[in-house]
Amino acid sequence: MYKLKALVAEDEAPARSKMTRLLSEIEDIELINISSNGNDAYDNILLLKPDVVFLDIEMPGMSGIEIAQNLPPEIKPYIIFTTAYNEHAIKAFEINAIDYLLKPFSLERLKQAVERVKKNFPPSKEEVQKKEEVLAQIATELELPSNFCKIPVPAADRYKLIDYEDVVCLEVKEKVTYIYTLNKEYTINQPLEHFEKKLPSNTFLRVSRSAIINLHAIREVVLWFGNRYKIVLSNNMEVICSRERSKLLKQLIKF
Numbered sequence: 001m002y003k004l005k006a007l008v009a010e011d012e013a014p015a016r017s018k019m020t021r022l023l024s025e026i027e028d029i030e031l032i033n034i035s036s037n038g039n040d041a042y043d044n045i046l047l048l049k050p051d052v053v054f055l056d057i058e059m060p061g062m063s064g065i066e067i068a069q070n071l072p073p074e075i076k077p078y079i080i081f082t083t084a085y086n087e088h089a090i091k092a093f094e095i096n097a098i099d100y101l102l103k104p105f106s107l108e109r110l111k112q113a114v115e116r117v118k119k120n121f122p123p124s125k126e127e128v129q130k131k132e133e134v135l136a137q138i139a140t141e142l143e144l145p146s147n148f149c150k151i152p153v154p155a156a157d158r159y160k161l162i163d164y165e166d167v168v169c170l171e172v173k174e175k176v177t178y179i180y181t182l183n184k185e186y187t188i189n190q191p192l193e194h195f196e197k198k199l200p201s202n203t204f205l206r207v208s209r210s211a212i213i214n215l216h217a218i219r220e221v222v223l224w225f226g227n228r229y230k231i232v233l234s235n236n237m238e239v240i241c242s243r244e245r246s247k248l249l250k251q252l253i254k255f
Contacts, residue, residue: 003030004117007050009041009067010034010082011059015103019054019082022107026114038062038189039175042070050077052117054101057083061176062189068097070190078117151195153179153186162186164203168217168235170195172210182235205249207231207241221255 006029010016016034023029032048035041039061045053055064062070068079084103098120099113150161162179169180172192179186196206206212213231220232229241229249241249 003028004051004114004121005030005032005048006052006054007031007033007035007041007044007048007077008054009036009038009059009064010054010056011036012056015056015082022110025107026111028114028118038064038067042067042189042191043175045071045077046075049075051121052078052080052114054080054082057081057085066189070194078120080113080117149200151179151188151198153188160186164199165214165216167199167204168214168233169237169239170212171239180233180235180237205245205252207239207245207249209242211239213239215252218253221249221253 006023008016008019008023008031010019013036016036020031020034023031029052032050033044035044038059041053041055041059042062045067053067055067057064064081064083071077079097080099080101081097082101082103082105099116101109101113149164151164151167152159152161162181166181167179168182170192171178171180177188177190177192177195179188192206192210192212195204195212199212203215204212205215213233217234218231219234222230222232224230224240224246226243227246228243229246231239231241231249233239
């Protein structure tokens with residue numbers, strides 16, 4: 001009998017322990033990962049490709065909702081949200097969660113959610129094609145104009161839109177992405193790969209695994225160790241360019 005490969009994302013230790021214990025009593029489930037924050041959960045979903053994911057909605061880093069919304073099209077596990085707040089229910093089902101568990105839930109309620117996954121697993125080719133067609137239609141209808149050059153950044157009860165030209169640098173530190181402008185910094189949940197595809201390549205350059213810079217924001221290029229460059233930016237940030245990207249930077253700037 002095939003066991004559904006499951007990933008649990010839960011930031012509270014007692015809730016993680018309870019979920020592990022309950023899932024161990026369901027013979028159709030194989031627990032392959034337990035993540036304690038949203039960023040780790042997102043990375044592990046991409047790496048392990050579970051069949052079903054139990055996502056706490058409110059977690060450090062990416063929320064459960066943000067994880068589900070930002071998964072690439074080729075990786076779409078069944079999503080079961082877990083939360084103590086029922087006001088998230090409508091939003092959860094808007095993004096096609098297969099079920100929603102309101103804490104505290106019983107073993108029987110958890111079994112019902114797993115049964116719902118089993119009845120839909122694996123999805124038929126017709127279902128997959130239908131979902132892809134619907135998503136493609138929505139994407140076409142909602143396509144932004146090509147001159148829309150802003151990054152939406154969550155801030156309390158609103159989103160701040162940052163112009164591309166105001167972005168000096170994007171940097172990842174401890175799995176958190178920071179966006180730096182001339183005078184401010186913001187945090188956002190998308191990985192650098194998202195911005196590497198989104199930002200115009202004639203203005204922005206990924207100079208290392210952890211940083212993307214705005215070429216127009218370069219103030220100085222300093223010779224550094226190992227045939228690399230240290231880049232001083234307009235907000236006084238200093239970024240070390242990788243060896244390969246240092247070669248590319250030299251070709252771009254022609255110095």
